Amino acid sequence: MFAWRRLQSFRLVANRQRPAWCVRVETRSLALPQTCANCGQIAAEAHRLIGAGRGLLIPYCSRCAAHLARAVTTSLAATLASAMLVVTCLATLPRLVSELSLVGMLLGVSLAGSFPLLAANALRRRFEGPQTSSGRAVHWSSRNELVCFNAQWANQLAGNSGTTARSCRAAEHTVSPWSWLICALGLAATPSVHHFSFPQLVVLNFSEGPISVEVDGSTSHAVEPTSLESSRAGGKLRLNSGHHDLLVRDAKGAAIEEREAYLQAGRPHLLAVASKDYCFWLERDSYGKQAEARRHFTPLPRGDGFWVLPTSIDSWFAANPTPAQDERSTGGTMVALRHALCSDVPTELRAAFAER
Numbered sequence: 001m002f003a004w005r006r007l008q009s010f011r012l013v014a015n016r017q018r019p020a021w022c023v024r025v026e027t028r029s030l031a032l033p034q035t036c037a038n039c040g041q042i043a044a045e046a047h048r049l050i051g052a053g054r055g056l057l058i059p060y061c062s063r064c065a066a067h068l069a070r071a072v073t074t075s076l077a078a079t080l081a082s083a084m085l086v087v088t089c090l091a092t093l094p095r096l097v098s099e100l101s102l103v104g105m106l107l108g109v110s111l112a113g114s115f116p117l118l119a120a121n122a123l124r125r126r127f128e129g130p131q132t133s134s135g136r137a138v139h140w141s142s143r144n145e146l147v148c149f150n151a152q153w154a155n156q157l158a159g160n161s162g163t164t165a166r167s168c169r170a171a172e173h174t175v176s177p178w179s180w181l182i183c184a185l186g187l188a189a190t191p192s193v194h195h196f197s198f199p200q201l202v203v204l205n206f207s208e209g210p211i212s213v214e215v216d217g218s219t220s221h222a223v224e225p226t227s228l229e230s231s232r233a234g235g236k237l238r239l240n241s242g243h244h245d246l247l248v249r250d251a252k253g254a255a256i257e258e259r260e261a262y263l264q265a266g267r268p269h270l271l272a273v274a275s276k277d278y279c280f281w282l283e284r285d286s287y288g289k290q291a292e293a294r295r296h297f298t299p300l301p302r303g304d305g306f307w308v309l310p311t312s313i314d315s316w317f318a319a320n321p322t323p324a325q326d327e328r329s330t331g332g333t334m335v336a337l338r339h340a341l342c343s344d345v346p347t348e349l350r351a352a353f354a355e356r
């Protein structure tokens with residue numbers, strides 16, 4: 001019964017707009033009422049309110065001042081908890097989960113960052129008796145007006161300042177709206193962290209039929225066979241950096257290849273199944289306004305079908321775009337990963353592959 005009454009005393013609707021009174025005040029004519037800004041009773045202490053380029057000392061009675069102090073502490077604790085959870089989420093998710101999409105990571109970070117802030121708002125203590133606010137009874141609006149929840153106090157302030165209090169609606173924020181900036185920063189950093197911590201593994205299948213790739217004995221990814229180059233060929237996985245057990249099965253479920261692969265953070269990787277007759281190379285195209293477009297070839301070593309690629313790839317299994325002929329190109333380079341049967345590689349590469 002006590003717990004139920006306790007729950008009833010909490011406000012479960014966060015940041016609900018409710019009636020308030022807005023007063024536009026000038027510094028030279030500002031004379032604050034001496035009663036508690038929350039309940040209107042005799043004030044015992046003053047709390048600094050900073051905003052609009054100035055600091056005001058708002059009077060509160062002992063009881064309302066205690067509630068305000070608790071609200072400020074709750075806001076600070078919620079903000080710190082939000083920041084710690086966002087950082088923890090960004091740092092540990094790539095270690096805890098072997099496969100996670102960018103959408104999944106964005107969802108995790110937003111939930112972790114917003115939970116303490118929403119909880120602080122939802123569990124806000126309800127004001128009682130003559131009180132008009134559960135914490136701060138006066139705050140600055142974005143229009144540089146003082147927003148008051150106590151009508152009598154607002155009218156007295158307006159009268160002292162030679163102005164009038166106008167009726168408005170305002171939300172009582174348990175946590176500062178700036179606290180949400182932490183969530184926004186965490187979300188902004190998530191794509192870069194995800195790109196670095198979950199390096200890409202592209203799987204090409206040169207066998208006769210479809211294959212499936214099991215990652216660490218759990219998730220399985222189907223990959224259709226490839227013979228010719230196509231930017232849509234292969235399976236593109238995002239796995240966390242570190243060691244992974246990869247088991248390749250054919251359409252009948254028989255294991256045809258098993259290996260332990262080490263994925264490096266921030267680097268792309270290529271797994272080419274049944275690729276002994278194929279050669280791979282990087283094509284780096286330079287674009288410039290003045291300089292003539294140049295193409296540089298780098299053959300990948302003939303290996304066992306797994307490569308940690310030395311650079312990020314702009315064009316997978318397709319040539320880079322041809323340079324614009326109108327001399328409006330702003331320059332830069334693009335890297336393409338290409339493949340062909342070793343008997344069909346471009347002339348420029350034959351000697352390089354022959355040496356390997």
Ligand SMILES: [Zn+2]
Nearest residue numbers: 036039061064
């Ligand atoms: Zn009070």
